[in-house]
Amino acid sequence: MRINAMQFQAGLSMSEFFASYGTAAKSYRAVYKWWWPQGFRCPCCAGRAWCCDLLPTQRLPSSDQSDDGTMFEGTKLPPRTRMPALHLLTSTKTNMAALELMRHLGGNYKSAWRMKHKIMQVMAEREATRRLSGFVQIDATFTAPSYVVIEPVRSFDNASLKDWTAHRLARECEVYTDGLACFRRLEDAGHAHTTLDTGGGRAATEAAGDRWVNVVLGNLKRAIGGVYHAITQGKYARRYLAEAAYRFNRRFQLRELLPRLTKAMMQCKPCPESVLRAASNFHN
Structure with a gap:
């Protein structure tokens, strides 16, 4: 296989991860730094100190306090367990099932499932606003794509x-x-449109205009089929596809994945299990 510099870039190794985030205190300090990179500013008065007008729930949380108002709200997993979960799900080359995540983190399956789906929900929310511009290929592409949008649609109709x-x-x-x-x-929507007629069968997947889209979709199918075996497509397919798209669209900066996803987890609204299980597959 031809060596691709992007594929062989150095990510965040496990030894580096534990050196930087291996304790609860280190994890909390990292989250504080990512959340306030320029130093703390009071949300009430923009000062460096806490404003006395703030409610107790608006004050700077300690590592033992709740995560009200964030995607971490309601989770019983401590920071030293959350950070490895975020790292494992962003550093894996393919995917990681909730069962395997449970074996890495300890605890029970339901906690691992909730954490994984909360992380995938954040990934889906971050990808939900992505718009493609310039040269766009749908089911056919001439060069390796820089960014992708992968999500289910209700039907192949107008x-x-x-x-x-x-x-x-x-x-x-x-x-x-x-x-x-x-x-x-x-x-009709104002886009320049070219239709590629590549025929059918295996030859169509190897045609010049179809090669890279089939590489992306083939890798996606193998990852989902090989790791998860079966998913509830009617409810959760969008999240699993967003997980793949999130990592693909940020593959050029592997070492930045952990801080970016952690900050996104803090920015997104809470998502209790009842909401996780009642998810909609479609963006609208």
Whole structure:
């Protein structure tokens, strides 16, 4: 296999991880630094000290206090357990099932499942606003993609494509697709559209215009099928796809994944188990 510098870049090794975040105190200091990189500012008066007008729940939380208002709200896992979970799910080359996460972290399966789905929910929320611009390929591409959007749609019909296009494509993109009938509506939305006729069968997957999209989708299918074996597609498919897209779209800066995801976990609203299990597959 040809060596690709991006694939072989150094990530955050386990020894480096434990040296930097191996204790509760180190984990808490890291989160504090990522949350306030320029130093603490009071949300009430913008001062360096705490304002007396703040409610107790608005004050700087200690490592033993709750995480009200963040995705960590309600979790019983301490910081020294959360940080390894975030690291494992961002540093893995493929995917990691909740059962394997449980074996790494200890504890029970339900706690591992909730943590994994909260992390995937944050990944989905971060990817939900991504819009592709410039040269865009849908089901067909000529070069290795820089960014991807992977999510389920309700149907391959005109209404679903119109909704997805408005949400995911910047204006006046140049779009390349296969011959699916609904893709003809891309021109109505103001996009330059080229249809690639590659035929069918195995030869179509190896054609010049289809190679890289099939590499991405093939890797995705192997990762999901090999690790999870089966997922509840009607409820959770969007999260699992967002997990893959989140890591793919940030693959150029592996060492930044942990602080970026941790900060995102603090920025996102709470998501209790009842909400996690009632998830919708679709962006709208």
